[in-house]
Amino acid sequence: MNPTGLSSVLLSHILSGDHILVLSNEILSELARVLRYPRMVASHGRSEAQIYEFTNRLREISAVVPLNPLTFAPIRDEKDIHVMRTALHGDADVICTRDRDFFEPPASGFLASRGIKVLNDIS
DSSP states (O other), X not given: OOTTSHHHHHXXXXXXXXXXXEEOHHHHHHHHHHHTSHHHHHHHOOOHXXXXXXXXXXXXXSEEOOOOTTXXXXXXXXXXXXXXXXXXHTTOSEEEOOOGGGGSTTHHHHHHHTTOEEEOSOO
């Protein structure tokens, strides 16, 4: 939500090029939940209405894919399974994250075998 932050710069780059942002309802729901954490609200200073508008805008500019809860997605932290499923069901080429679990086995090998690169928003 910081317009000059690395994530915002990355999002602008994705949207200005030949790229498609792939999301799922599960990711959008988690984003809205995390943005409501008291420490996050203290950091970004956005109101409930602004958080709603932000997540709704992401929904409008992305390809929102339905997830199959039976899709195999091996990763250490089960809370990250929906990210892997979103990439798989959305035929993503790249997952952009700073979460170390995506860079390590079993997720790293599984994603590589499916042609999905894992990058952070700095590389």
